[in-house]
Amino acid sequence: QKEVEQNSGPLSVPEGAIASLNCTYSDRGSQSFFWYRQYSGKSPELIMFIYSNGDKEDGRFTAQLNKASQYVSLLIRDSQPSDSATYLCAVRDTGTASKLTFGTGTRLQVTL
Amino acid sequence: EPEVTQTPSHQVTQMGQEVILRCVPISNHLYFYWYRQILGQKVEFLVSFYNNEISEKSEIFDDQFSVERPDGSNFTLKIRSTKLEDSAMYFCASSLAGTTNEKLFFGSGTQLSVL
Numbered sequence: 001q002k003e004v005e006q007n008s009g010p011l012s013v014p015e016g017a018i019a020s021l022n023c024t025y026s027d028r029g030s031q032s033f034f035w036y037r038q039y040s041g042k043s044p045e046l047i048m049f050i051y052s053n054g055d056k057e058d059g060r061f062t063a064q065l066n067k068a069s070q071y072v073s074l075l076i077r078d079s080q081p082s083d084s085a086t087y088l089c090a091v092r093d094t095g096t097a098s099k100l101t102f103g104t105g106t107r108l109q110v111t112l
Numbered sequence: 113e114p115e116v117t118q119t120p121s122h123q124v125t126q127m128g129q130e131v132i133l134r135c136v137p138i139s140n141h142l143y144f145y146w147y148r149q150i151l152g153q154k155v156e157f158l159v160s161f162y163n164n165e166i167s168e169k170s171e172i173f174d175d176q177f178s179v180e181r182p183d184g185s186n187f188t189l190k191i192r193s194t195k196l197e198d199s200a201m202y203f204c205a206s207s208l209a210g211t212t213n214e215k216l217f218f219g220s221g222t223q224l225s226v227l
Binding site: 031032034036042043044045046049051088090092093094098099100101102103104105 | 145147153154155156157160168170203210212213215216217218219220221
């Protein structure tokens with residue numbers, strides 16, 4: 001059973017701070033990694049993806065991947081109240097049309 | 113920006129009834145998926161579909177479930193005889209290709225309530 005683990009939170013950070021969200025996965029064969037943001041009652045919205053070890057930056061978001069440690073993280077710089085949501089880590093296997101396996105998500109609260 | 117659309121947004125049904133959830137994937141996408149999320153739980157994979165065939169399905173996707181692409185635009189999920197535990201948010205997703213690195217885009221979901 002492939003697992004994706006996240007701390008459910010809530011993670012509370014003040015406005016303007018850096019939020020750090022972490023995810024570990026069990027399957028060493030996993031190839032690609034995605035971060036989705038989900039507001040309450042809404043669908044997952046893709047915000048970042050990473051395939052190679054190291055860092056990938058996109059605006060205020062940085063994804064970090066360490067395949068040796070089976071660890072992926074998301075940093076949100078200059079956190080805003082609108083960033084308050086649940087952040088889902090998803091891992092994809094090799095293979096065509098392979099499924100995404102999601103973690104339970106980390107709830108982020110950005111306080112004023 | 114192109115998006116995946118789902119109808120209806122809410123569906124209430126009686127236990128044992130059949131329901132059909134509808135999705136219109138992004139127009140040039142070729143791979144289609146259904147996921148579900150029970151309230152307070154993780155998003156779970158149900159099925160993937162390509163070239164009019166199921167590519168992969170999960171243990172959840174038993175004989176009560178079926179998928180179909182009846183025309184060039186719609187992708188449907190049918191639950192033949194609903195159970196209370198089928199109550200969940202059902203998300204359709206699509207991707208341009210089926211490669212590992214390909215991004216999935218999700219629709220806004222159908223909230224299914226089985227009474």
